[in-house]
Amino acid sequence: MTSPAPVVLAFLDPAYPDGRVADASKPQLLVTDLGVTRGDGVFETMLAVGGTVRKMQAHLDRLAGSAAALDLEIPDQQAWRRVIAAAVARHRLENPPADPAADELVVKLVVTRGVEGAPTPTAWVQATPAGAAGRRQRETGIDVILLDRGYDSDVADRAPWLLLGAKTLSYAVNMAALRHAHKQGADDVIFFSSDGRVLEGPTSTVLLAHVEKSDDGTTVKRLITPQLDSGILAGTSQGALFAAAKAAGWELGYGPLEPRDLMDADAVWLISSVRLLAPVNRIDGKEIGTPALQKELTAELGELFAGIQ
Amino acid sequence: MTSPAPVVLAFLDPAYPDGRVADASKPQLLVTDLGVTRGDGVFETMLAVGGTVRKMQAHLDRLAGSAAALDLEIPDQQAWRRVIAAAVARHRLENPPADPAADELVVKLVVTRGVEGAPTPTAWVQATPAGAAGRRQRETGIDVILLDRGYDSDVADRAPWLLLGAKTLSYAVNMAALRHAHKQGADDVIFFSSDGRVLEGPTSTVLLAHVEKSDDGTTVKRLITPQLDSGILAGTSQGALFAAAKAAGWELGYGPLEPRDLMDADAVWLISSVRLLAPVNRIDGKEIGTPALQKELTAELGELFAGIQ
Structure with a gap:
């Protein structure tokens, strides 16, 4: 078995404009989060090639549209852009791409309705190396x-x-x-x-x-x-x-x-x-x-x- | 604002036949759990009155049926019964019901497909006081x-x-x-x-x-x-x-x-x-x-x- 792919995880949090970085190999979500108890949230999956996210605006617009369909208030696009840029940069710094031809990161954006009764959604950005199966x-x-x-x-x-x-x-x-x-x-x-x-x-x-x-x-x-x-x-x-x-x-x-x-x-x-x-x-x-x-x-x-x- | 309702949380884990008790107010799930990234899992919500879960067998049977529909292997009913009994007993011990007429606990069973690529599901039992809205x-x-x-x-x-x-x-x-x-x-x-x-x-x-x-x-x-x-x-x-x-x-x-x-x-x-x-x-x-x-x-x-x- 190979070692797990390196993940950079950053939660959107007003106190951390570049994202609150967290360890993806450790638990980060409550069991009462409506994302898991009700599948109540939205997401996007994007590809970063050579450190640049493709179709960023289209993904952010669709995320906003999905959230509106669910009456879910989510962080604004400026906030997402900062956390995404920081997460991609951190991943490339910590795991310099060995093969420039395979320098692809999957960047996932997730927003859940948060914990039942709580006023704020749970939102994060996750960057992982793209797998070989897709290629x-x-x-x-x-x-x-x-x-x-x-x-x-x-x-x-x-x-x-x-x-x-x-x-x-x-x-x-x-x-x-x-x-x-x-x-x-x-x-x-x-x-x-x-x-x-x-x-x-x-x-x-x-x-x-x-x-x-x-x-x-x-x-x-x-x-x-x-x-x-x-x-x-x-x-x-x-x-x-x-x-x-x-x-x-x-x-x-x-x-x-x-x-x-x-x-x-x-x-x-x-x-x-x-x-x-x-x-x-x-x-x-x-x-x-x-x-x-x-x-x-x-x-x-x-x-x-x-x-x- | 009232203090949060007391929760007893216990994960099904072969090493802990009565459940691995965990703090529900602290993060317990990975962000890569397929329960949250794909809503990929099953659940049941049961009511315990005076410490006895109503319709336990019917709920366990339906949980098994739901899991089969999703090709999801879940713990057996004997394992669920032990963890459920322990969680209900613990909740009543830690939070003795003040009003016998309102001695109701909501007991939730959840199984997710676990973390992507991992061989085991994530499964837990959660006991909380029944809210007043339903009554x-x-x-x-x-x-x-x-x-x-x-x-x-x-x-x-x-x-x-x-x-x-x-x-x-x-x-x-x-x-x-x-x-x-x-x-x-x-x-x-x-x-x-x-x-x-x-x-x-x-x-x-x-x-x-x-x-x-x-x-x-x-x-x-x-x-x-x-x-x-x-x-x-x-x-x-x-x-x-x-x-x-x-x-x-x-x-x-x-x-x-x-x-x-x-x-x-x-x-x-x-x-x-x-x-x-x-x-x-x-x-x-x-x-x-x-x-x-x-x-x-x-x-x-x-x-x-x-x-x-």
């Missing part, structure tokens, strides 16, 4: 299965208490869906709605691409993702990649998508902040797209995505 | 609103990864629904399915009663609850009360129920292990049943329920 899946691709999410694609607007656009700590269903996939020998899941629309992965956004020759002989590349109002999480990675792809001449499209649209695509990916762009090789055992085109498109989009801040 | 609502009754749960009533069987029959730590939606009710001046919620069936409360089971004169002039009292296969939690309190009511001559019924069945009932209750039998005065602002009959039935069922172990 491997980017390169080899993944097999996914389709699973019913149980909700119809109109419910998010109708029933805001279902918190469908919020990234909450209540991820038990997402974790159960992943276990279900692993038992079947698959790596990941794409959820569909009860009315048959493609939604999202448990921890990622779905993308697909079509490459067509237009009438005048030029090649048209189109990048498509499910529409946001189907109750999915707004993907910070999808948003950033779409902007970069548009600038590079891609056409963009937004659902509704059905499972057969995935089957008919030239390539499908699950995109997320840490694993980045993971090409989908098979869905429910069926091969997707053509390997050569998938590889080419993955390389092109991967380069675009690597270039964003 | 008040039993007496005065509550106002509820109906809210869409987003799922249809067939999804539980079709999609076990949604964990619909399991009592998980991922309660953010239940908490959001309660906040939504409170903002509207209501006390609680009854969820209905997307296909219009009555389901359950966020932390309780729905009961309704009809009182009719039969052809031969005798009075028939019927107690009804939504059917279990609609994806609701099996209520330990509902189960115990049904058994007691049957023995006392009530007829029993199981859904499907629609919201209008609630509106037409002679009385409606939300039943749960700590608040016990809370009569519903209004649903979406409309008065339910008749106050005199509701009071009479609540007293009768309350007495039956108080008598169970």
Whole structure:
């Protein structure tokens, strides 16, 4: 067994503008914290490359949006930025990256509603080295299965208490869906709605691409993702990649998508902040797209995505 | 401000058969525990009256069922029983109940999947005095609103990864629904399915009663609850009360129920292990049943329920 990965942990605390640094290997939370007793809180997972957090503003904005959906008052963005910067700097100082090509830190932001009856949330930043599993899946691709999410694609607007656009700590269903996939020998899941629309992965956004020759002989590349109002999480990675792809001449499209649209695509990916762009090789055992085109498109989009801040 | 309620906390730990007692006012959990980062775990909330836990076996069985739904290996029932008994005894020793009529402890059982990558779950028992709010609502009754749960009533069987029959730590939606009710001046919620069936409360089971004169002039009292296969939690309190009511001559019924069945009932209750039998005065602002009959039935069922172990 290898030694545990070095962690830097810092709580947001007005008395410590750069964060109250704490030992992550020691208990830091009360058992009565509503984060654990009720999964009542929100989080973000970000990637820092070479010491710089990617898409910081998009993550902070989504954290604020998730908190608003839960009526949760959280520290302001200036406070987060200071603690994040200090935590990343401390991690790199204490654990100088040996391999510049693998200089990646996972930076997690968590806010819980705090201890029952207490007036303040519990909020922290945690920085850990990125694992090898994500990098491997980017390169080899993944097999996914389709699973019913149980909700119809109109419910998010109708029933805001279902918190469908919020990234909450209540991820038990997402974790159960992943276990279900692993038992079947698959790596990941794409959820569909009860009315048959493609939604999202448990921890990622779905993308697909079509490459067509237009009438005048030029090649048209189109990048498509499910529409946001189907109750999915707004993907910070999808948003950033779409902007970069548009600038590079891609056409963009937004659902509704059905499972057969995935089957008919030239390539499908699950995109997320840490694993980045993971090409989908098979869905429910069926091969997707053509390997050569998938590889080419993955390389092109991967380069675009690597270039964003 | 009053001093915090005295808490007895004991972790399940093979090295301490009666539980490893810990200070609940001090941090006891790692920030990397999957209970807080993913709401990945299960729980039960029980009531001990005069030092005896009510419905212990039903709670332990449901905890085991919830854990099985999450593929979570948890300590065996013998281990739980020892730690529970020791925690309750310790609480009563350290805080002798001043008023025998209010000698109630809330006993919470929690199991999380433990720290990511670690082989063992984190499991604890927590005993605290029962608050006055539950007792008040039993007496005065509550106002509820109906809210869409987003799922249809067939999804539980079709999609076990949604964990619909399991009592998980991922309660953010239940908490959001309660906040939504409170903002509207209501006390609680009854969820209905997307296909219009009555389901359950966020932390309780729905009961309704009809009182009719039969052809031969005798009075028939019927107690009804939504059917279990609609994806609701099996209520330990509902189960115990049904058994007691049957023995006392009530007829029993199981859904499907629609919201209008609630509106037409002679009385409606939300039943749960700590608040016990809370009569519903209004649903979406409309008065339910008749106050005199509701009071009479609540007293009768309350007495039956108080008598169970």
